[in-house]
Structures are given as structure tokens and as C-alpha cells.
Amino acid sequence: LPTTLVELRRQIVAGERTAANAIDRQVRQLALDATQWHSVVHALEPAGQPVNDEAPLGGVGLAHKDIFSSRLNIPRCGTGHQVRHPDDTESPVIQRLADQGAVSLAALSMAEFAAGVTAENPALPLTRNPLFPGAMVGGSSSGSAAAVAAGLCYASLGTDTAGSVRIPAASCGVLGLKPTAGLLSTRGCQPLAPGLDTVGVLARSARDAAQVLAAGLLPRQRDMVLPDFHLTDASLDLRTWHEVLGNDLQLPDGVRFRVCLDHCDRKFSLRADQHDVLQSGLAALANVFAVQTVSLQQRLSEWIRLAAIVMHSEAAATHYAALRAGTGLNQISRFTTLPGAAIPAAWYAQALRQAAHCQADFLTHCLGDADILLTPVFPHGVPDWDDVLTTSDTFKPVQLLGLFSWTSFVNYLGLPAIVFPVGTDPQGRPVCIQAIARPYAERVLLGLAHWFEMQHCGDAGFVGRPPALYQTIPN
């Protein structure tokens, strides 16, 4: 099978293969997971899911984080048992993807209740990084990142409350898109902190992610009118989502960038080798586009603090009954939720009240006349599993905290962000960059990822040889 969804669809439309043949291969590939990566919690029954050559996603196998309720799956949310959604609703995003021909192959592993930044979960086998042996797999959408990197599915939906799409994607060297808050419906998705929870997309190429994002939008959203690029530009081009994502993702001339590589907390200063790789990627960008350095400093510190207050407070409210009962949460989830029960209500109210002001401040003073702010993702690179496993003798808490040091504030500001690899460090592990844009400017983010992809990788996407696509499938 080809490495990208776009190429698979081209082959099916051209009559070079059938959707049924493609799904058959993808279903059988899942057997490779159990002995190698542990990204799959359980396979879903392909029988009864229509396979249609003509449908926009016909022949495309997807697999999602085990947090979405659908007619095929009552999720386990990283626990050992089924967890009914509080409102007993099904995810309209999963349904939209099915309506457009995608087949749901499996429910994927995750940190319990999405309350962790790595794949660590005592209820499940430890997820292994398909491309970088020994490296950790980030969370909480850990199975999504591993399955996409391995080539078990073309794309995956995850959820992102403080970085839970972007962190696993960056650890496995794939693309992770956290859209604008609310763009993809969170209905039918087990909440953690509803004010921050965002449904996002993991994929091996920007065009694949754009296809899945467009397919996941509700019909009324697809007709929504959007500004194209600069809000400050006099020649504002208004188009609908449908037109925007259906078109080529080419990044137009005149897009402006700002860059911040300095974290407000010295614990999260960029390691020299990471700095060098990012600078090299930025130099390539600066040859074509305007790139200007900006400092976030005290603002960043305040946004991170406010994001943590909202996250802990809302997570405690979500799991209040379990906190009171003293059962039903593993140690990591309990540690994430428990502080929220002790946070003063006034702090939480103040954090909510300041959110709109902070977003306006970011857009006016940090982004200014630019379209995208670029930041690192992992200040210390992708760590070894032993460095971030809380049960390891060599556990390094700062390494664990560093994983979300650049991601959590984006959810508080409600902005779209994307991560993708721009190079590899001396260990051969991916170095990813994060791009943050204005609300509903997902196209410019995908355009940037596509630009890097074409510069560094070509048509095969960010993962040139996903292992599952090149291995013999056991009978």
C-alpha cells in the first residue's frame, strides 16, 4: 500500500486497486501490532462497515484513540473496563468520517482518562516507539501516534488538553494537529478538562491531515466563511472550509513568521543539539519568508500557570466521584486530578475570566503582524523511556515536565497549533517544531507543514517507510 492517504485515494480512483483490497490489507496488518508496538487496544469488526471505491475516504483505514463513543465502540479510556460517555452520545466526528467511507480499524491505547503526557499506563502493555527504539512514546494519544508512525492506519483522531495530540506525534516523528478549540466536535468524547479538550488529527502527511480534518467537520462548518491568512491584509480573501481544505496546501508568498525559542523557565532551556536542528530548519524558512524573533517570557509563564489551574480544576470536577471514592483512578490520573480539589475557586474563576484577554494579548503583541509563531516542542529532545517512566530507577521529573512545557498554554489560549519534524538530532531522533496561528487558520499551519514536508521528505510524507507497510503479514 502507498504511504499516504492521498496517494491511496488516487490509486483507487484511477482503478489501480480497489477499496476492498486496501481495507483487507489494512485489517490484516493489525496483527503486526501485538508483538511489536502495543498501540492497539482492540480491533473493531470491519464487517458491516461499507467499503466504497467512490466515497471520498473509501478504502482508507483509520484508527482512533479509545476515548470516542461510536456505534462500533464503547471506549475504555485507558482503563480495563468500558466507560459510558456521561451524556451517552456518539461522536459526530467519527460518524462523519464513516459517512465518507473511512473504515474504523481499531481502538488505540492511551494514558488513563487522557491524564498523562506519556503512554505509561499500568492497565496496558507499554507502547513502543515504531521508528525510534528506546525512545518514549508521548501521551495521552499514544496509540494514535504509534499506529500512524508504524503504518497501521493512515490517520488517527486523538484528544489534546495540554498537548496530548502534539506530544505523542512529536515523539514518533509524525504530524499532530490541534485545531482551534471546538472546530472538531468533542461530543461523544470522554472529557478530561472540557474548557481545554480539543479533538485533533495525527497523520504522516499534511495533505492527509487536511483530508481528515475536512471530512470531520460538520456540514454547516464546511460552509463557514473564513479569512485566508493575514487578518491585517487589505486584500482579505474569504473562502469556506470546503474550498480551503479541498485546494492545494501551497504556502503563499508573504506569510510572516515569528519565532520564540527561549522558555521563561530555565529548567526548559533548549538543549544545544535541539537548538541547532531548529535553527537549521528556520534558516531554510528565512530564505523564503520573513522570520522575526520575539520574546514571550512573563506572558508565557502566566499562560502556563492559568492553563494548569483550569486543567487541574476541571479534571478534578470530571473525576470528583472517583476522587471521593478513592478508587477508579491510577496513580498518574489521581496526581493530575487531585490538586484541582484544593485549588481555590477564585483562582479558577479568575483564570476563566482572563482567557479572552490573554488570547487578544497573544494575537496583538506576540503574533502582531505575523501569521504564525514558531516554538520548540521538546526542549530536551525525545527522552528515553527510562527517563520519563515514573516507576523507573532513573526517572527524571524535569524531563517529564519538559514534555508539555511548550504545549499546555496553547489550549488555554484556544488557538490552533501543529507539530511536525524538521530534522533529527545526533541520536537520530526527530526534532519537531510547533507552529501556532490565529483561530481558524488551520490552513496556514497545514500549508507550513506541507512546505517542510516537500523540502525534506517529498511525496512519501514525514515517515518514508512505515514498518507495517513493508513487513510480511502473518497468515
Added chain:
Amino acid sequence: MQLLLALQGIAATQAEFAAIARTLERLVPPVHAATRENAS
């Protein structure tokens, strides 16, 4: 903090109290931190 959790019917171990205290310490609004410094 222990009283607050007890009032909510949430029992925590001493190790958890210490961890919660460290988290809360990081989240203190800046103006409160300044006030606390002045007070000391």
C-alpha cells in the same frame, strides 16, 4: 488544604498532600507571591 479535602470527603496520603502543596505553590498568582514576600 487537608481540611479542605477532608470537607469534600477526599482522603489523601501525606505524600499526596506534599505533592498537591508543591503544585499549588507553582500556581500561586504573582500578586499573592509579592504580598507573601512583603509579609515575610
